[in-house]
Amino acid sequence: MTALGRMSIAAALNAGLRKALESDRHVVLMGEDIGRLGGVFRVTDGLQKDFGPARVVDTPLAESAIMGSAVGLAMRGFRPVVEIQFDGFVYPAYDQLVNQVARLHFRSSGAVRMPIVVRIPYGGGIGAVEHHSESPEAQFVMQPGLKVLAPATPHDAYWMVQQAVASDDPVVLMEPKRRYWETGEVGDEPHPLWSSQVRRSGGDATLVTYGPMLTTCLAAAEAAAEEGREVEVVDLRTLSPLDLDPVVASVRRTGRVVVVHEAQRTLGLGAELAARITEQCFFHLEAPVGRVTGYDLPYPPSRLEEQFLPDVDRILDAVDATFAPESDDRPGEVA
Amino acid sequence: MHPSAPGSTSPAHRDAFEGVDESDLVRLLTPDGERVDHPDASWSGTDADLLALYRDLVLTRRIDTEGYALQRHGELGLWPPCLGQEAVQVGTARALRPQDMAFPTYRDHGVAWVRGVPPEKLLGVYRGTDLGGWDPADHGFALPAIIIGAQCLHAAGYAMGVLMDEAVGHGADGDGAGDARDTAVAVYLGDGATSQGDTLEAMSWAAAFGLPLVFVIENNHYAISTATSRQTTVPLVQRATGFGIPGVRVDGNDVLACQAVMEQALQRARDGHGPTVIEAVTYRLGAHTTSDDPSRYRDAAESEYWEQRDPVARVRALLDATGGFATELAALDAEADALGERLRAACGGLVTPDLAGMFERVHVETPPELLEQRDAVVAWQALDTQALETGEVVR
Numbered sequence: 001m002t003a004l005g006r007m008s009i010a011a012a013l014n015a016g017l018r019k020a021l022e023s024d025r026h027v028v029l030m031g032e033d034i035g036r037l038g039g040v041f042r043v044t045d046g047l048q049k050d051f052g053p054a055r056v057v058d059t060p061l062a063e064s065a066i067m068g069s070a071v072g073l074a075m076r077g078f079r080p081v082v083e084i085q086f087d088g089f090v091y092p093a094y095d096q097l098v099n100q101v102a103r104l105h106f107r108s109s110g111a112v113r114m115p116i117v118v119r120i121p122y123g124g125g126i127g128a129v130e131h132h133s134e135s136p137e138a139q140f141v142m143q144p145g146l147k148v149l150a151p152a153t154p155h156d157a158y159w160m161v162q163q164a165v166a167s168d169d170p171v172v173l174m175e176p177k178r179r180y181w182e183t184g185e186v187g188d189e190p191h192p193l194w195s196s197q198v199r200r201s202g203g204d205a206t207l208v209t210y211g212p213m214l215t216t217c218l219a220a221a222e223a224a225a226e227e228g229r230e231v232e233v234v235d236l237r238t239l240s241p242l243d244l245d246p247v248v249a250s251v252r253r254t255g256r257v258v259v260v261h262e263a264q265r266t267l268g269l270g271a272e273l274a275a276r277i278t279e280q281c282f283f284h285l286e287a288p289v290g291r292v293t294g295y296d297l298p299y300p301p302s303r304l305e306e307q308f309l310p311d312v313d314r315i316l317d318a319v320d321a322t323f324a325p326e327s328d329d330r331p332g333e334v335a
Numbered sequence: 336m337h338p339s340a341p342g343s344t345s346p347a348h349r350d351a352f353e354g355v356d357e358s359d360l361v362r363l364l365t366p367d368g369e370r371v372d373h374p375d376a377s378w379s380g381t382d383a384d385l386l387a388l389y390r391d392l393v394l395t396r397r398i399d400t401e402g403y404a405l406q407r408h409g410e411l412g413l414w415p416p417c418l419g420q421e422a423v424q425v426g427t428a429r430a431l432r433p434q435d436m437a438f439p440t441y442r443d444h445g446v447a448w449v450r451g452v453p454p455e456k457l458l459g460v461y462r463g464t465d466l467g468g469w470d471p472a473d474h475g476f477a478l479p480a481i482i483i484g485a486q487c488l489h490a491a492g493y494a495m496g497v498l499m500d501e502a503v504g505h506g507a508d509g510d511g512a513g514d515a516r517d518t519a520v521a522v523y524l525g526d527g528a529t530s531q532g533d534t535l536e537a538m539s540w541a542a543a544f545g546l547p548l549v550f551v552i553e554n555n556h557y558a559i560s561t562a563t564s565r566q567t568t569v570p571l572v573q574r575a576t577g578f579g580i581p582g583v584r585v586d587g588n589d590v591l592a593c594q595a596v597m598e599q600a601l602q603r604a605r606d607g608h609g610p611t612v613i614e615a616v617t618y619r620l621g622a623h624t625t626s627d628d629p630s631r632y633r634d635a636a637e638s639e640y641w642e643q644r645d646p647v648a649r650v651r652a653l654l655d656a657t658g659g660f661a662t663e664l665a666a667l668d669a670e671a672d673a674l675g676e677r678l679r680a681a682c683g684g685l686v687t688p689d690l691a692g693m694f695e696r697v698h699v700e701t702p703p704e705l706l707e708q709r710d711a712v713v714a715w716q717a718l719d720t721q722a723l724e725t726g727e728v729v730r
Contacts, residue, residue: 058565060566092532129413129460297693308690
């Protein structure tokens with residue numbers, strides 16, 4: 001494999017899916033409008049033309065059927081890669097995902113494997129109508145039997161989609177839709193699959209994030225550096241299982257940590273991360289674990305989303321708060 | 336590829352477009368604007384009624400074209416055009432009574448118009464300043480469903496409530512009170528929605544409980560890029576048969592036929608005789624939404640075929656042939672222009688709501704912890720204001 005060069009996350013996913021289709025005839029793609037249209041985000045553009053409508057299947061408009069039929073295909077030896085067109089549309093498929101896909105291996109004492117990939121463009125920031133900007137990842141993380149990946153870069157998008165297809169366990173691939181068109185280098189070698197990565201080094205405080213918020217956190221770290229504060233940024237990459245070794249190592253050095261995600265605050269990933277960081281780093285912490293998240297609202301009308309979603313200012317404010325933990329007056333830090 | 340492979344009838348590989356089988360359609364007005372008879376349906380309105388329908392069609396189209404243009408000018412985030420589907424929306428909605436309830440999709444701007452929802456409210460949804468913005472009870476018009484098919488079950492439940500209230504079957508009492516009391520429910524859905532479990536479950540529910548519910552399937556031939564042939568291999572109206580629900584297939588671009596079959600179906604519901612499925616055969620002349628590019632998945636010949644079957648032009652042709660409406664038609668042109676101007680002016684005035692105000696919309700009784708988040712937002716906004724005033728970054 002030679003380096004693919006610079007490309008967008010959408011193009012990297014497309015290239016990765018192409019490799020997966022080439023590698024194994026049992027890999028099949030299913031979803032609404034993924035064939036001739038190439039998907040509403042064009043992530044599957046050209047794949048039906050090259051692999052045929054039997055392997056890149058335009059399905060009827062029925063998310064539960066997409067997910068449920070993937071179970072049967074998997075039992076028949078196929079490796080279905082299903083696209084849920086928008087995050088909010090996963091809920092009609094949720095029953096099949098949590099009651100069937102996630103449990104069949106367990107229920108059959110390992111006899112039945114579910115090598116299914118569920119691709120979900122997720123998150124806000126694109127000015128969309130309702131049900132098109134959701135961040136439901138924690139709901140999959142808390143479901144035993146599912147694994148959850150959250151690529152944030154073209155390199156990871158290219159490799160992780162292939163690693164997900166190769167996995168014999170069901171994998172939910174959360175695709176950061178607002179970052180689909182951001183470009184980056186796709187290199188020769190994937191990172192280890194279930195691992196977090198330090199994206200920027202710094203010794204003063206730690207930001208823990210994933211997916212669409214990585215770009216925002218890196219911008220916040222850049223701004224902090226201009227003010228003389230070095231902030232380390234850890235990209236989780238895998239949400240289930242979690243790889244917290246880089247996080248723990250970082251927090252034990254910095255003593256200050258803020259978790260950032262778009263999803264609502266209560267029982268978002270930040271809650272689990274705060275618990276685990278506290279368990280493993282308690283005697284190194286200089287301040288409570290901070291969280292910058294969406295508010296506990298249904299995703300608001302799109303004209304409000306820039307205020308709803310974490311931004312550089314709110315992240316910097318939360319980092320500041322970790323340097324003044326004795327203060328109770330930290331307005332920006334709440335959510 | 337083996338012919339039985341699952342993708343073998345994909346729209347990508349379909350044959351060249353050869354027109355649509357119209358043999359079983361209820362039709363009372365031809366594409367050329369000629370009145371025709373049908374053994375099972377009739378439209379007996381006056382000239383004034385005809386003009387009123389035409390007005391609804393023209394103004395619906397104007398709302399739609401203004402919405403489209405406002406999106407193109409960056410004033411809206413998105414617009415799902417109803418272009419080409421005005422007749423089924425207006426005709427069926429005009430058959431509803433004030434006490435009836437309609438459960439729409441996001442494309443039913445014509446139904447919204449007839450039910451008296453100010454079109455500015457629709458602009459707010461697509462501008463991103465609101466998620467709905469009206470009380471369904473005020474208009475007999477629910478908030479549009481974006482999750483495909485979900486509204487069918489809501490309609491079924493509402494219709495159960497109508498039965499529990501004994502609000503059907505009084506039309507024969509003879510005192511006239513039944514007309515004001517008997518209530519029917521209409522649910523609008525597209526061809527794509529017929530594949531959703533929610534839709535089929537709602538049909539099952541409606542049949543089992545004998546609900547006063549009319550399913551109006553607007554078969555516009557596409558679910559985004561996916562042709563109806565991927566949802567069904569038989570006419571969609573046949574979905575009804577298996578549930579034991581009567582079905583009727585109507586020319587969805589014929590406003591007279593749409594109103595006529597809808598009145599029959601609603602009356603059946605009001606009389607307590609149960610649900611009906613109407614398949615209105617129409618065509619989405621525009622894109623799925625302003626984010627869509629139909630040239631990627633359908634041929635120009637197909638759109639041209641349907642442009643010849645325009646639902647508005649055929650009523651105009653009938654009015655022109657009848658003659659004598661010059662004054663009214665000129666006034667309607669002016670009214671449409673005024674409506675367009677009103678919407679353009681109103682759109683810019685749709686202001687972004689205050690995020691702090693959203694917290695008390697979540698529940699009837701707002702939990703204290705949500706109020707704490709609201710207070711944090713207010714404090715944060717105050718810092719922003721302070722920074723703007725002093726020109727300093729305040730953290």
